[in-house]
Amino acid sequence: MTARREVLFLAHRIPYPPDKGDKIRSWRLLKFLAERFDVHLCCFVDDPDDFRHAQFLEDQCASATLIPLHSRWAQIRSARAFLGGGALSLDYYNDRAMTKAVRSIRRRPLAAEIVFSSTMAQYIEKPVPGRPRLVDFCDADSEKFIAYAGSAQFPMNAVYAREGRRLAKTETAIANWADASFAITGQEAEIFNRRVGAEKPVGWWSNGVDTDDFNPDAELKPVSEPAEIVFTGAMDYRANVEAALFFVREVWPLVREAAPDASFAIVGARPAASLKALHGRDGVRVTGRIDDIRPWIAGARLAVAPLRVARGLQNKVLEAMAMGRPVVATPTAATGIVAAPGEHLLIAETAQEQAAATLGLLRDQSQADRIGAAARAHVAATYRWDVQLSRFSDALEASLSGSSPS
Numbered sequence: 049m050t051a052r053r054e055v056l057f058l059a060h061r062i063p064y065p066p067d068k069g070d071k072i073r074s075w076r077l078l079k080f081l082a083e084r085f086d087v088h089l090c091c092f093v094d095d096p097d098d099f100r101h102a103q104f105l106e107d108q109c110a111s112a113t114l115i116p117l118h119s120r121w122a123q124i125r126s127a128r129a130f131l132g133g134g135a136l137s138l139d140y141y142n143d144r145a146m147t148k149a150v151r152s153i154r155r156r157p158l159a160a161e162i163v164f165s166s167t168m169a170q171y172i173e174k175p176v177p178g179r180p181r182l183v184d185f186c187d188a189d190s191e192k193f194i195a196y197a198g199s200a201q202f203p204m205n206a207v208y209a210r211e212g213r214r215l216a217k218t219e220t221a222i223a224n225w226a227d228a229s230f231a232i233t234g235q236e237a238e239i240f241n242r243r244v245g246a247e248k249p250v251g252w253w254s255n256g257v258d259t260d261d262f263n264p265d266a267e268l269k270p271v272s273e274p275a276e277i278v279f280t281g282a283m284d285y286r287a288n289v290e291a292a293l294f295f296v297r298e299v300w301p302l303v304r305e306a307a308p309d310a311s312f313a314i315v316g317a318r319p320a321a322s323l324k325a326l327h328g329r330d331g332v333r334v335t336g337r338i339d340d341i342r343p344w345i346a347g348a349r350l351a352v353a354p355l356r357v358a359r360g361l362q363n364k365v366l367e368a369m370a371m372g373r374p375v376v377a378t379p380t381a382a383t384g385i386v387a388a389p390g391e392h393l394l395i396a397e398t399a400q401e402q403a404a405a406t407l408g409l410l411r412d413q414s415q416a417d418r419i420g421a422a423a424r425a426h427v428a429a430t431y432r433w434d435v436q437l438s439r440f441s442d443a444l445e446a447s448l449s450g451s452s453p454s
Contacts, residue, residue: 052084052085052086053085053086053159054085054086054087054088054110054156054157054158054159055081055085055086055087055088055158055159055160055161055162056087056088056090056150056153056154056158056160056161056162056172057077057078057081057087057088057089057090057109057162057163057164058090058091058150058161058162058163058164058168058171058172059074059078059089059090059091059092059163059164059165059168060091060092060141060164060165060167060168061074061091061092061093061094062091062092062093062094062095062098062101062105062114063075063077063078063089063091063105063164064078064098064101064104064105065098065101067282067317068281068282068285068316068317069281069282069360069362069363069364070164070165070186072255072363073164073184073186073232073255073363074164074184076255076256076433076437077162077164077184077437077440078108078109079108080437080440080441081162082108082109085159086109086110087108087109087110088109088110088111088113088153088156088158089105089109089111089112089113090113090115090146090149090150090153090171091113091114091115092114092115092116092117092141092143092146093114093115093116093117094117094119095318096116099114099116102114111153113149113153115143115145115146115149117141117143122140122141122143123140125139125140125142126139126140130207130210133214134214135211135214135215135217135218136207136211136214137166137167137189137211137215138167138170138215138218140167141167141168141170142170146171147171150171150172154172154176158176158179159179159448160179160180160181160182160444160447160448161176161179161180161181161182162181162182162183162184162444163181163182163183163184164184164186165184165185165186165189166183166185166189166215166218166219166222167189169183169222169226173222173225175225180227180228180444180447180448181225181226181227182226182227182228182229182230182440182443182444182447183222183223183226183228183229183230184229184230184440185219185222185223185229185230185231185236185240185250186230186231186232186360187231187232187236187359187360188216188219188231188236188239188240188359189215189219189359190211190212190213190214190215190216190218190219191212191216191239191359192212192287192357192359193208193209193211193212193215194208194209194212194216195357196208196286196357197209197212199357216243217245219240219243220240220243220244220245220246223240223246223247223248223250224245224246224247224248226248227447228251228443228444228446228447229248229250229251230250230251230252230253230439230440230443231250231251231252231360232252232253232254232255232360232361232384233252233254233360233361233383233384234252234384235383235384236252236359236360236384237249237250237251237252251439251443252439253436253437253438253439253440254361254384254431254436255360255361255363255366255431255436256366256431256432256433256434256435256436256437257363257366257367257369257370257427257431257432257433258433259370259424259427259428259431259432261342262342262345262367262370262371263370263371264346264371264372264373264420264424266342266346268340268342268343268346269343270343270346270347271343271344271347273333274313274343274344274347274348275311275312275313275331275333275344275347275348276310276311276312276348276349276350276410277303277310277311277312277313277348277349277350277351277352277406277410278312278313278315278344278345278348278350278351278352278368279291279292279295279312279313279314279315279351279352279353279354279364280315280316280341280344280345280351280364280367280368281315281316281364282316282317282318283314283316283317283318283319283320283323283334283336284317284318284319284320286357287355287356287357287358288316288355289320289322289323290355290356290357291353291354291355291356291381292314292323292326292354293322293323294354294356294399295312295352295354295402296312296326296330296332298399299354299399299402299403299406300312300330300332301330302399302400302403303403303406303407303410304330304331306403306407307407307410309331310331310410311331311332311333312331312332312333313332313333313334313335313344313348314326314332314333314334314335315335315338315341315344316335316336316337316341317336317337317338318336318337319334319335319336341367342371345367345368345371345373346371346373348373349373349409349410349413349416350373350374350375350376350406350409350410350416351364351365351368351373351374351375351376352375352376352377352402352406353365353368353375353376353377353378353381353382354376354377354378354381354402355377355378355380355381356378356380357380358380358381358383360384361383361384361385362377362381362382362384362385365377365381365382365385365393366385366427366431368423369387369392369393369420369423369424369426369427370423370424370427370428370431371424372420372421372423372424373420373423374393374394374409374415374416374419374420374423375393375394375423376393376394376396376402376405376406376409377393377394377395377396378395378396378397378402379395379397382395386430387423387426391419391422392419392422392423392426393419393423394408394409394419
């Protein structure tokens with residue numbers, strides 16, 4: 049029996065369980081690699097509860113090195129980077145234990161080294177002759193900081209602007225030395241490719257949805273008190289927090305004025321204190337961490353994605369569409385999703401537009417059913433994981449064979 053080739057896979061966050069956007073993508077990438085190679089996984093763990101999945105990952109991989117990410121020490125490292133002129137994000141993840149673990153695995157006869165997120169590329173910057181290096185940026189993280197700078201007050205606006213500039217230069221340098229690199233959408237890839245100094249094109253592969261799991265016909269334990277409207281995601285993530293607060297403060301009063309009994313659930317782990325304070329007020333529920341978001345989506349009449357700042361592609365939108373639920377999304381939240389507004393989802397930007405679209409779906413069940421069914425069919429045809437991962441697969445095989453990825 050021919051021995052399987054070995055690869056190194058680095059991720060800034062444990063890829064399992066796939067319960068938030070970046071982990072959904074990194075898990076699918078790891079799963080793809082583990083089906084074809086003996087994978088040596090090295091990743092950080094920022095939630096101690098996730099260590100309970102260590103054995104599962106060890107069973108999937110040739111080896112799994114999980115290193116705790118202590119936020120206090122990481123922040124100290126970032127502060128030092130600020131004084132030294134570097135990108136804060138890089139030093140946040142510049143860990144001695146990780147350096148030692150990666151150095152040890154790189155001594156093995158690896159066929160390739162694959163990195164998820166720009167912050168982990170620093171560990172393989174020094175090349176090993178004849179060994180291809182592939183980087184999945186997913187998002188242009190630098191653009192997120194630039195967007196934050198536009199809305200923050202002094203001095204944080206200056207800090208965010210600085211980080212955006214520093215990280216953009218780093219991302220360009222990584223793309224130039226990588227054998228192949230990727231973003232999550234064509235639009236996101238274009239951000240990398242139009243930058244000054246860009247020498248190698250960044251490709252892209254989109255996220256997908258497991259339409260067997262996210263299926264309106266799946267047998268799910270129903271929620272005892274479902275909400276008519278849901279917003280899902282990691283609720284300690286700034287963009288999600290700001291989106292939820294905007295919806296409750298600006299959109300929800302307009303909805304409740306016309307539909308006093310309407311209910312809204314903010315569904316996701318680690319809700320910020322500002323979100324917890326909303327629970328129980330005016331029909332708003334804040335769930336905190338749950339094991340399965342599907343019953344909440346299945347029990348809702350519609351999903352909303354009121355994000356005002358976002359990078360890449362929003363899994364929450366695809367998942368709700370796959371569950372056959374109509375989605376009201378801002379233009380920002382819908383960026384990168386190939387779908388027809390009015391047919392597969394509704395696009396609404398201002399608070400007034402979001403309220404009108406939400407009320408329209410609450411009042412017209414036939415419209416909601418039509419859009420939900422069209423959304424489900426579209427996602428099932430377009431956003432399967434095997435289809436999306438084929439772009440990465442082709443580039444990896446080309447790199448392993450020594451030819452140039454197309």
